[in-house]
Amino acid sequence: MEKEKVVLAYSGGLDTSVILTWLKEECGYDVIAVCVNVGQKEDYDAIYEKALKTGAIKAYIIDAKEEFITDYIFPTIQAGAIYEEDYLLGTSFARPLIAKKLVEIAQKEQAVAIAHGATGKGNDQVRFELSIKALNPYLKIIAPWRVWNLKSREDCIEYAKKYKIPIAQTKKNIYSRDENIWHISHEGGDLEDPWNEHQTNIYKLTVSPQEAPDTPTYVEMDFEQGIPIAINGERLGALELMNQLNKIAGENGVGVIDIVENRLVGMKSRGVYETPGGTILYKAHKMLEKLTLDRNTMAFKQIVAQKYAQLVYDGMWFTPLREALAAFVDSTQQNVTGTVRLKLYKGNCIGAGSKSPYSLYNEEFVTFGEDEVYNQKDAEGFINLFGLPLTIQALMKEKLKKNNTKIEKRS
Structure with missing residues (x-):
């Protein structure tokens, strides 16, 4: 009797190597291993071979780096989306893309x-499963960590x-990491105590600020919409642009954060994130x-x-609301075209100039010197009207105060 097939999101690391064997040995599935390359630095030939040697009937290596940058990273930058004012969503927006590729292979392989x-x-x-449900609600989802006896x-x-699966982790080197073209995260081990200062030797994409050059590096970024x-000044494809930015920022110690965040499932977690090139892009x-944006649009866009x-x-990438917000964001980006200059120095990313043909900054109006375009006397009428509610409120309070004084005198 032919076995049922299951598609496994496979990295070749500790967890997924064990899961592959568990699905085969304990559950009786034929396993198809799928590794989606979103920029993690791996030996993909070795991953492919390991999947087959570990027992997969078939293995796929899918290069999705370009799609990840253009369809997930760039729209999120345009939105200015940062979780809890710190986290640049490196793991978060990779998951829906990986889920999409898993669904495509599952459908292809039946x-x-x-x-x-x-x-x-x-x-x-949550991110994987919501995406899978949105793309193909008929697929069963297996999450071994929720059902097996391994704790x-x-x-x-x-x-x-026990099953002679080759692994890199040891009980002394047990950090959990997630890497892609955008970032790398570090969790677990001594980081689980938020009082422990993280050690800079965990860094993979950046140097510590102390090891960064003693002279600043300037970089100019051009944007279109x-x-x-x-x-x-050198026009680059999305992938080359990200690689270069990661190198430039990483060499200057830019893009490391150490945060405690609120997980969706209700608990707090602590992680160290390196997002070198992404930090430059957001800034x-x-x-x-x-x-280039007017005050009201900027204010509402911050809410969005x-x-x-x-x-x-x-994990709600494939939802009507996220898509509707993206449509709003797209409309705000029509004039976000120009050049920004940044100074990178020992972990800092500092603005050093900006220009745009759509700039709403007008030196003739804002100059502290003499000008012929702005009549400062006009401000008086504006302030009177803008402050009218405050004036009326103050008059009301004064009236009540006088009335109360008269009542006290009578009594």
Whole structure:
């Protein structure tokens, strides 16, 4: 009798290597391993071979870096979406793309289920499963961490030894990391105590500020309608642009945050995130918007950005609301075109100039010197009208005070 097929989101690491074997040995599935390359630095030939040697009947390596940048990263930058004012959503917006690729392979291979290695305590289980449900509600979802008897990564290490699965983790080197073209995250181990200062030797994409050059590095970013297109005047494709920015920012120690965040599932977690190139892009884009967007649009867009970030963080990429907010964001980006200059120095990303043909900054109006375009006497009438509610309120209070004084005298 032919076995049912399950598509596994596979990285070749500890968890998914154990899951592949578990699906095969304990559940009786034929496993199809799918590794989606969103920019994590891996030996993909080795991952492919390991999947087959571990027991997969077929393995796919899918290069989705370009799609990740253009269809997920850039729209989120345009939105200005940052979760809880710190987190640049590196893991969050990779998950819907990975889920999309898993669904495509599942449909191609006529699999009945998709399996993932997200834990029952984390956000990724929600992100994967909401995306799968939105794209194909008929697929079964298998989340081993919620059902098997293994309770920790230490247990997984023992299981891997039992089945002779080669792994890189040890009980002394047990950080959980997620990497892509946008960032790398570090969780677990000594980071689980928020009082512990993280050690800079965990960095993979950046140097510590102390090790960064003693002279600043200047970089110019060109944007067209909110999309970054060039570095220092050189027009680049999306992938090359991200790679160059990561290198430039990483060498200057830019883009490391150490935060405690609120997970969707209700608990707090602590993580160290390196997002070198992304930090530059967010800063540059924000500077350009300050130059080209009017006050009311900017104010409302900040509200949209907060909601957009929450939707992405919560795994709700493929939802009508996220798509509707994206449509609003697109309309705000029509004039977000220009050049921003930034100074990178020992972990800092500092604005050093901006210009745009759509700039709403007008030196003739804002100059402290003499001008012929603004009559300062006009401000008096504006202030009188703008402050009229305050004047009326103050008169009311004064009237009540006088009336109360008269009543006290009579009594």
